[in-house]
Amino acid sequence: MKIGDKHYRSVWVAEDGRTVQILDQTKLPYELEILDLNTVTDAATSIRDMWVRGAPLIGAVAAYGVALAMKKDTSDANLQAAYDELIVTRPTAINLKWALDRICPALKEVDPAERLTAAYALAGEIADEDVQINNQIGENGLKIIREIAAKKQPGETINILTHCNAGWLATVDWGTALSPIYKAYNEGIKVHVWVDETRPRNQGGLTSFELGSHGVPHTLIADNAGGHLMQHGEVDLCIVGTDRTTARGDVCNKIGTYLKALAAKANGVPFYVALPSPTIDWTVWDGVKEIPIEQRDGKEQSHVFGIGPDGTRTWVNTAPEGTTCGNYAFDVTPAEYVTGLITERGVCEASPEGLKALFEK
Ligand code: MRU
Numbered sequence: 001m002k003i004g005d006k007h008y009r010s011v012w013v014a015e016d017g018r019t020v021q022i023l024d025q026t027k028l029p030y031e032l033e034i035l036d037l038n039t040v041t042d043a044a045t046s047i048r049d050m051w052v053r054g055a056p057l058i059g060a061v062a063a064y065g066v067a068l069a070m071k072k073d074t075s076d077a078n079l080q081a082a083y084d085e086l087i088v089t090r091p092t093a094i095n096l097k098w099a100l101d102r103i104c105p106a107l108k109e110v111d112p113a114e115r116l117t118a119a120y121a122l123a124g125e126i127a128d129e130d131v132q133i134n135n136q137i138g139e140n141g142l143k144i145i146r147e148i149a150a151k152k153q154p155g156e157t158i159n160i161l162t163h164c165n166a167g168w169l170a171t172v173d174w175g176t177a178l179s180p181i182y183k184a185y186n187e188g189i190k191v192h193v194w195v196d197e198t199r200p201r202n203q204g205g206l207t208s209f210e211l212g213s214h215g216v217p218h219t220l221i222a223d224n225a226g227g228h229l230m231q232h233g234e235v236d237l238c239i240v241g242t243d244r245t246t247a248r249g250d251v252c253n254k255i256g257t258y259l260k261a262l263a264a265k266a267n268g269v270p271f272y273v274a275l276p277s278p279t280i281d282w283t284v285w286d287g288v289k290e291i292p293i294e295q296r297d298g299k300e301q302s303h304v305f306g307i308g309p310d311g312t313r314t315w316v317n318t319a320p321e322g323t324t325c326g327n328y329a330f331d332v333t334p335a336e337y338v339t340g341l342i343t344e345r346g347v348c349e350a351s352p353e354g355l356k357a358l359f360e361k
Contacts, residue, residue, distance in 0.1 A: 001168040001175075001182070003032060003213050009173050010057050011064060011127060013120065018071060020064040024051050025169060029209035030307050037061075040069035040082045047089040047096070050201065054170020055243040055279055056130050059095030062086045063103045063126045067119035070107070074115040079104055091292045092252060092330045093243040098278040099126055127172045133276045134174035136344035141180025141239065141274060142187075144340075144347065148236050149189050157217075158184070158236050161194040161226055164254035165203035166241025166274060167210040176274035177239040178210065180342065185216045193218040194229060198254060200300040200327060223256050227263035238264050238271045239342070245273070245280050249335030249350030250287030255328050261337035270339040273350070277343060277359060287332035298325030 001008065011022050020037040026049070027033045035051060037043050043065025046052050052061050069082035083104045090096060103122045110118045148158050164170075166177035174182065184191050193211055195218050197204040204220055211218040221229070229235050238260055244252040251257070251273045264271035284290045302319040319325070338350035348354035 001173060001210065001214065009127070009131070010054075010169050011052065011060050011172060013064075013124070017120070020061075020068060022046060022052050022061065023169070025053055025206065026051055027313075028169070029205050030313075037064070037068060039072070040065045040085055043068055044085050044089050047086070053201075053203070054165060055093035055095040055241070056134070056171040056176070056276055057169070058090060058093050059099035059278060060123070060127045060130055060172050062089075062096050063099045063123035066100065066103050066107070067116070067123045070116045070119040074112040076108065076112075079107055079115075090294060092294045093279075094281045095243075095278050102126065130172040130276070130278075131174060133278075133344040134168075134171050134176055134179050137176055137274050137276060137342055138174055138179030138183040140344070140347055141272070141342040142183040144237070144270075144272060144342070145180055145184040145189060145191070149184075155190060157190045157192050159192050159194060159229075159234055161196070161229070161235045161238045161260065161269075162207060163196040163223075163226075163238075163240045163257050163260055164198045165206040165210070166239075167207055169206050169210060170241060171276075175210070176241045176276055176342075178207070179274065180239065181211075181216060182214060185214065191216060194226065194235060195220045196223050196226060196256065196260070197221065198256065199223055200304075202305075203254065226260050227267075230263050230267040230269050235264075235267075235269050238269060240271075240273055242273050242275050242279050243330055244284070244287070244291055245275050245341065245350075246284040246287045246290070247280070247282050247355065248285050248352045249338060249341065249355060250291075251275075251333045251335070251338055251350070252287050252291045252293075252330050253333065255331050258331040258333045258337075261333040265337050271337060272340050272342055272347075273333075273338050275341045275343050277345070280355065280359065288334065291330075291332055293331070294329040296327045296329050298323075298327050301325035301327040
């Protein structure tokens with residue numbers, strides 16, 4: 001998508017054909033800084049420290065991380081070492097494992113002399129596929145927005161609530177939850193987005209940045225505002241992303257998603273999840289019991305981070321020094337609270353039958 005006049009993906013390979021480049025998402029929306037990743041450790045650090053984030057993007061960067069590892073040494077042992085280094089970077093989003101399980105065994109079948117070239121090609125394939133998947137999610141989600149528009153007065157605004165950032169910055173391009181919104185806006189449907197701030201990492205700032213760059217009207221709200229807005233008829237539709245969806249349709253997404261789904265159910269607001277197929281974990285059934293929930297540094301909870309008056313990036317404490325913090329990064333929304341899953345193959349019920357009907361083959 002565009003920032004100013006320039007089209008960006010969130011990860012790409014530089015002109016030298018080997019350096020992997022990313023936008024430093026810890027600096028956005030204040031600064032647009034491109035970072036070079038030169039080694040597998042750079043890639044692992046970029047995922048762990050959230051220079052890149054969002055389930056599909058984590059998967060793509062992990063795949064490029066394997067390619068970076070192959071620059072140094074194309075042996076089986078180094079391929080395994082790259083897998084081991086990358087797989088532990090973040091525990092919840094399944095796309096990381098999905099991408100590594102796709103690229104590493106495929107490379108194992110390739111002669112070591114050819115592995116470097118093959119690794120970049122395979123990582124590029126994963127990235128390109130992500131763009132196609134999200135484009136298709138956009139088309140399928142657009143149909144839902146059109147249906148809502150058809151029930152409204154001509155020219156009336158459709159208010160959509162989203163949580164976290166499931167836009168192009170969280171994927172390689174387009175985004176998942178934001179993709180239908182971009183497409184609706186592009187075809188002239190009047191949309192307005194309620195953007196949850198998404199403490200403590202404030203991914204809502206990234207969503208506001210994306211929507212603003214594209215011209216989509218939006219309002220940044222405190223995470224606790226959604227229930228109030230739904231009670232007052234100010235939300236027509238919720239669309240969120242997912243970091244892991246189970247075989248029965250439970251959805252693990254950014255902390256706070258579950259509370260939005262409860263409020264949506266209580267107020268009769270449709271609650272959709274934009275789900276690219278690499279985010280389905282077919283090995284997991286009960287998301288609440290089985291999905292590991294990442295817990296991050298308490299400092300992210302006890303402090304806010306931003307640009308100080310002198311332009312320097314600062315942490316500011318908002319809790320008494322030494323306060324014990326619980327920084328749970330994700331939660332699970334059981335399938336019963338999900339109106340539907342918007343996938344690249346169509347929209348389905350959040351149920352084993354719904355998922356199987358689309359993805360049996
Ligand atoms: O901790 P993050 O910022 O990586 O979490 C991202 C989210 O929870 C997104 O909503 C999710 O990955 C879906 S993105 C397409």
